[in-house]
Amino acid sequence: xxxxxxIEVQQFAASVCEHVKTGEMHKEIKAELYGHIEDHVETMMxxxxxxxxxxxxxxxxxxDPTAIGKGLHAAHRPRTEWGLLILVLLLAxxxxxxxxxxxxxxxxxxxxxxxxxxKQLFFAxxxxxxxxxxxxxxxxxxxxxxxxxxxxxxxxxAISPLVAIKVNGVSAWIGxxxxxxxxxxxxxxxxxxxxxxxxPAYQLGWKEIALQFIFRGLLPVILFMQMGVYTEGxxxxxxxxxxxxxxxxxxxxxVGILMAWIGLLLVTLYSSERLRDRLLSFMYAKDDPLxxxxxxxxxxxxxxxxxxxxNGFSAVNDWLSYxxxxxxxxxxxxxxxxxxxxxxxxxxxxFFYRTIKVSKKAREPFxxxxxxxxxxLFMVQISWSVLMIIGLAPFTGVRxxxxxxxxxxxxxxxxxxxxxxxxxxxxxxxxxxxxxxxxQAIR
Amino acid sequence: MEANMKVNxxxxxxxxxxxxxxxxxxxxxxxYELIREIERQSEGVFAFKEGTLYPILHTLEAEGWVESYWxxxxxxxxxxxxxxxxxxxxxKERKAEWQLFRTAVDRVIGEGGV
Numbered sequence: 001x002x003x004x005x006x007i008e009v010q011q012f013a014a015s016v017c018e019h020v021k022t023g024e025m026h027k028e029i030k031a032e033l034y035g036h037i038e039d040h041v042e043t044m045m046x047x048x049x050x051x052x053x054x055x056x057x058x059x060x061x062x063x064d065p066t067a068i069g070k071g072l073h074a075a076h077r078p079r080t081e082w083g084l085l086i087l088v089l090l091l092a093x094x095x096x097x098x099x100x101x102x103x104x105x106x107x108x109x110x111x112x113x114x115x116x117x118x119k120q121l122f123f124a125x126x127x128x129x130x131x132x133x134x135x136x137x138x139x140x141x142x143x144x145x146x147x148x149x150x151x152x153x154x155x156x157x158a159i160s161p162l163v164a165i166k167v168n169g170v171s172a173w174i175g176x177x178x179x180x181x182x183x184x185x186x187x188x189x190x191x192x193x194x195x196x197x198x199x200p201a202y203q204l205g206w207k208e209i210a211l212q213f214i215f216r217g218l219l220p221v222i223l224f225m226q227m228g229v230y231t232e233g234x235x236x237x238x239x240x241x242x243x244x245x246x247x248x249x250x251x252x253x254x255v256g257i258l259m260a261w262i263g264l265l266l267v268t269l270y271s272s273e274r275l276r277d278r279l280l281s282f283m284y285a286k287d288d289p290l291x292x293x294x295x296x297x298x299x300x301x302x303x304x305x306x307x308x309x310x311n312g313f314s315a316v317n318d319w320l321s322y323x324x325x326x327x328x329x330x331x332x333x334x335x336x337x338x339x340x341x342x343x344x345x346x347x348x349x350x351f352f353y354r355t356i357k358v359s360k361k362a363r364e365p366f367x368x369x370x371x372x373x374x375x376x377l378f379m380v381q382i383s384w385s386v387l388m389i390i391g392l393a394p395f396t397g398v399r400x401x402x403x404x405x406x407x408x409x410x411x412x413x414x415x416x417x418x419x420x421x422x423x424x425x426x427x428x429x430x431x432x433x434x435x436x437x438x439x440q441a442i443r
Numbered sequence: 444m445e446a447n448m449k450v451n452x453x454x455x456x457x458x459x460x461x462x463x464x465x466x467x468x469x470x471x472x473x474x475y476e477l478i479r480e481i482e483r484q485s486e487g488v489f490a491f492k493e494g495t496l497y498p499i500l501h502t503l504e505a506e507g508w509v510e511s512y513w514x515x516x517x518x519x520x521x522x523x524x525x526x527x528x529x530x531x532x533x534x535k536e537r538k539a540e541w542q543l544f545r546t547a548v549d550r551v552i553g554e555g556g557v
Contacts, residue, residue: 016494032474032497032522039475040493063492071498075505361507428505432512432522 003041003055004034012037012059019069025076028431037062081358081424087351088402088417092124094344095403095410098332102324102405104314116324116405123407127414134418135425143366146197150216153190156183157223170228182408184224184232189412191220192239192377196369201249209253213260216240225268230279231396235380237261242376243369246359279394296391299330303341303389306330310337324405326397330389345386348400352379358420363430367423374416459491459499461541464526464534467509473521474500500524508533 003009013030020029037058044054062068099117106113142149160183164171174181195216204212217240224233241261244254269276277292285293298319305311315335317323323331333341355378359371378401385400387393399406401413466472466480477500478493503509508530511522526534 028522029497031520033494035473035519035521036475036493038519061492062494065494068494068498071495072501075498075501 003038003051006055008055008059009034009037012062012065015065016069016072019066020073020076022073022076022078022429024429025072025431029072033062076428078425078429079427081354081421084351084354084358084417084420084424087347087354088414090347091344091351091402092127092410094332094347095405096120096124098328098403099324099405101314101335102331105316105323108314108316109318113324119407120405120410123410124414127411130411131414131418131421134415135421137418137422138426139370139419139422140364140366140426142193142370143197146194146366148194149190150194150197153187153194154220154223156187156190157220157227160184160187160227172227172229180407182406184227184229185408185412187220187224188232188236188239188377189415191236192243192373193370195240195243195373196366198243198369200365201244201247201253204249204253206253209249209257213257217257217260218264221264230275231384231398235377238376238380239373242372246368246372247365279396282388282391282394285391295326295395299327299389300391302327302330302334303338306333306335306337306341308337308339310335310340325399326395327389328404329385329400344403348382348386348403351401352382355379355420358424361427362423363427367426371420371423374420377416460503461534461537463496463499463503464508464530467524467526468531468534471523471525473516473523477524503530 013033016033017026017029020026037055040058040061041051041054044057045051049057096117099120103114103117106116160174161171163174164183165173165175165180167173172183174183198212198216199208201209217237220236221233224230224236241254241257244257249257269279281288281292282296285296287293289297298321302317302320311334313335317331317334320327320331320334329341329344332344352375355371355375359368359375362368362371381398381401384393384396384398385404388395388398399409402410462481462485463477466477466484472480474496475493478496500509500511504511504524506529507527509524509526511524513520513522515521
């Protein structure tokens, strides 16, 4: 009979594990304790002790199982990233407050666009419910279906031109009952979940990385660009790079991929004059302040007029358009000033900084990839929406996460937050024995 | 739950954690090997209940100061621990603190001129 099969040894390990509430860790903790006791017993037997005696002394040397169990429990509890949660609630609260503000202004202007507050409250409420579901759901279960998610994302993008509603020349909205869903955003969520299930990049050779790049990089990006949604295309490029970096891609391969992206962007820009004019106009905004440069002229003027403390709640501004989405941030600054605006931007930046920290703490490849992709998505969105209003990035429909008005966007922002919280929650309750992590740890 | 949290914070502040990290800085080890090594190095001064090592190791891992991996050695599967860069940084800081403390004590005791 092996030593670990002896009833005294089993009993000892069981009374340690009794105090560790996350059952998932039990097997591994027991294996570790058994190994220790066996080593000790063998050493004592080599210096002449009987097996019975050695086992008794080895268990005694371990000490109080209750104390050990309680200590291990504390090391393997579910964790909550409160900082992230609080920052998001503050951002979402600001967004809801802004919709109240915007509703008041639109009523004064009588432009017929009321009811944004009610809608945004509904979106945020739905989002929070979905976030909670994903938070307590074990995100690792998604890994099994990751290829399916990826394929679904591609199919969604491919069929969208056929079934979607066309707005401003872009077929990106699908209406289901009374809901209108923004397809590129749904697709990007499916794609990044799919992406995270790929084989860790450090295991890939040149040939395989090239293949992965074509299927997971070029194909979706081309589909995005064909739909005319460049923002999502760029966000997706960043997410792919983040996943590869987090999974320790070789730096030579990384340089290759970055060059391919830059090349693709240049080709796209120079293949269409219309697109070039639209996307690069921010560089020449001053030459054409009322034409292509109008967006930048209007946002800069709003920011300047905001001054230190702003013009107050529901101040009417007649040169900014779409203050609930495109110009929400400059309008916020116009109303509440540079100090409050700086505060809002600082909140958004510390939010994405924390998402990066969550990714660093994730313990297994799928969680690492997933959180890296989500962090990249928020990082691009936040920095873009800030740089855009001061004329340092092209004007697109990019939104400030959790703050700007939007249905699909708000709900999926919360969904992604739920995934981040789920990964963080389980960071200390993932056994090391799970094969992929074990291999990775050896490097 | 709160009390447990406290226990582990105490563990981390204590000398045992630094002792464990310093020992792991030399080479990756599994629990049993680590205990014997600490005992040997300290010439028996640090002889604690062996099982208490595991809460320490697992807490150090949750803090990101060590990482673990399973490996077969001599026909037996063992859970090895490796110090991380973050762990090395922590040891460095604690050593500097310790030096400062020791110099201060030396000065005070030294003045007595025993």
